[in-house]
Amino acid sequence: MADVTFLQVDIAEKKFPAVEGGEFIALSGLNFSVPKGQFTCIVGPSGTGKTTLLNILSGLDTKYQGSVTIDGNTPKEAPPLGYMFQSPRLMPWLTVLENIRIVANESARNENRAEKLLEEMDLGGFMETFPNRLSGGMQRRAALARAFVNQPPMLLLDEPFISLDTPVADRLRHLLLDLCRAHNATVVFVTHDLREAVQLGDRILFMSPSPGRVVLDQPIDLARPRVSDSEEMEAFRSQLLKDHPDILAGLDKEEAAIVPAHQQE
Amino acid sequence: MRPLSPTEGGGWIRVLSLVAVAAIWELIIWAFEPNHLPHLSAVAEAFWTLATTPGPWSCHRDTNIFWEIISQSGLACNLGFTLFRAAAGFFSAMIIGSVIGILLGRYRTLDRFFDGWIVLGLNLPALVVGILCYVWFGLTEFALILALAINKVPLVAVMVREGAASIQPDLIQVAKAFRMSWFQTMRKVYLPQLFPYFMASARAGLALIWKIVLVLEFIGRSNGVGFQFQIFFSNFEIEKVLAYTFSFIAVVMLIETFIMRPMDRKATRWRM
Known part of the structure; x- marks a missing residue:
């Protein structure tokens, strides 16, 4: 059976007034669709408009050019999402x-x-x-x-486990996956941690630096449950970095800079 | 010395503090024999006389049992008048001042426009406002309550404005994301953030109103604690002035203990 599109995003442009005057383009030509029940991870370095995208999907931000539909409705008309x-x-x-x-x-x-x-x-x-x-x-x-x-029919998560200890974050990820499976929720999960995306997602959308748009759409066909830092996951991640060095270069540096909370001062 | 917790031995220390004030009072009389500082026993006697003497004609209303009881005590009757005026001025000012404060905190253009008005209002002498209200509206209850409200509104507006300007947009965004109704957003998200500012303005405003209401009664009413002070002042009856003063202070302390503090405790229990 063909996947039924649940979320359709066609954002031509999203601009903000720039601090120094003029306008700053946060998103441009951002197009993708998500089938019902899919766990989609949006990955990109800081400042690529990931949070802006979630605000548009949740109906918090309505000032953009283009269209977004959730199960055929605009974000404002759609049933409330989980955020x-x-x-x-x-x-x-x-x-x-x-x-x-x-x-x-x-x-x-x-x-x-x-x-x-x-x-x-x-x-x-x-x-x-x-x-x-x-x-x-x-x-x-x-x-x-x-x-x-x-x-909710769709769940939006914006780097929810950032700066948590690894064991705590891992536990929360498992909880999230269990709940999503139980409720067949469609998930858009934003992160800049590639390991986390590989562990959780059915698919990863990589976003370019500003103005943000999808530059790589990568399905993840690893068997579940996925154990974080397992050989299989590390191999998948390394292969990705090897295959798309230009796209993931900035991300790899940022990921390396992520310091677990227990190591922070 | 080990510091005491807020609940530990607080009652005894307060009683001890009052006893110390009484002792110092009597010591001053014994040492200096001042002409116009009566013994505490004389003040207590004056209190009893005032409390058991029927009140002025304005207290005698045959409307219900409450007024019948009140009318038997001049002190209770006059305190009642003063409290009613203070409460009316207080609540009017809190409502009007809060609405103005929220609007000024939310809309910068409005804030800029009305900033000068607020500064003017804050610096208007209370007595001037009182005199003008009496001149314009006559020696009436309305004029007195209006004067009280006008004096307090700028203070409430300024304090609530600070609160409204520091509302956390992140939490409002949560309410919007989960499609909470306007009413629920106000009740559960917006107003709780303003509560500390409401309490601060209520406390500051109450302190201001207690003082002003007596002055306004002194110059323009024919009953109430302020009016009684005028009579006692004319007759040089210091012990009666003090008896009314202590009764008034007792009422203020009761309001603080049984209304303000419990409200404050309930609303800020999450911080403990």
């Missing part, structure tokens, strides 16, 4: 449970989905805790629960 930002962005004055319940729709509330998700994520004992008393990893788990609570 996990770079930082957890939990409301500090609300408890963990309240943070999730404020975005929950009626069916999520009736089914106590927030509570169930928190239990699944080992946060059952922290429902009445305020976010500032949680570790970084726990806050991200709560943010992940919030993104999933309405069982």
Whole structure:
């Protein structure tokens, strides 16, 4: 059966006013489509417009030239998506449970989905805790629960596991994959960590430096579950770097500069 | 010495502090024998007399049992009038000042336009505003409450403006991304960020209003604590002035203890 396109992106141009006057083109000629249920990773060095793209997909940014459709609707008309930002962005004055319940729709509330998700994520004992008393990893788990609570048809994740310890990040990645599989969610996952993209994605879209556009569309046909830093994954990654040295040169340097949180001062 | 936690022995220390004030008071009388500083016992006696003497004619309203009880105590009646005026001025100013502050914090053009007005409002002497309101609107409740509100609105607007300008756009973006309703965004995301500024302006404003309301009653009303001060001042009845002062302070402290602090604690418990 042919894959049914769920997300169609045809952005001719996205501009911002430049600080020094004039305009700065963030995205130009960005075209791709994503079938239902696919886990797509968007990879590119900093400043390629990845977050701008997610803001357009979520309907937060509507000022661009071109068109975006999600299951045939514009982002504003489409059912609400799940969005996990770079930082957890939990409301500090609300408890963990309240943070999730404020975005929950009626069916999520009736089914106590927030509570169930928190239990699944080992946060059952922290429902009445305020976010500032949680570790970084726990806050991200709560943010992940919030993104999933309405069982959205599409999930947007913007470098959600950046600056976390490797074991914590790995655990969260597994949680994410389990949830996505359970709900057959279409995922757009932004990262500049090639290893992470290879571990998680069904496909990687590489974006060029500004103005951002897709320069390489790479399917990943490695068997799951994928163990991070396994020989198979490392071989795939090395091959990619070897086959596309120009495209991935900047990325490789940036990836090498990623310092796990436990090594940061 | 080991510092005490906020809940540890706080009550005893406060009582001890009050006893120390009373002791110093009596010590001054014993040492210097001043003419116009009565003994605390005389102040207590004046308090009892004022509290058990029926209030002025304006307290005698046959509308309900509440007024019947209140009318039996001049002190309670006058305190009631003053509190009502302070509350009316306070809430009017909080509502108007908060709306202005939020608008100024959100829209820079508006802020620039009205900045001069705010500075002017902050620097207008309270007495001048009171006199002008009495002249323009007569010696009425409305004039007094309006004068109170005018004095406090700029202060609230300035403080809330700071809060509105420092709202975290990241959190508003979360509300938008998850399509939260306008009402819910205001209640759960926007206003909680403003709450510390509301509390700060409420505290500062309340302190201001307590002082101004007495002055305005002094110059333009025929009841209330300020009016009583005018009478006692004319008759040189210092112990009665002090009896009313202590009662007034007690009410202010009760409001702080049973309304302001619990509200503050509840809204900021996430910071602890």
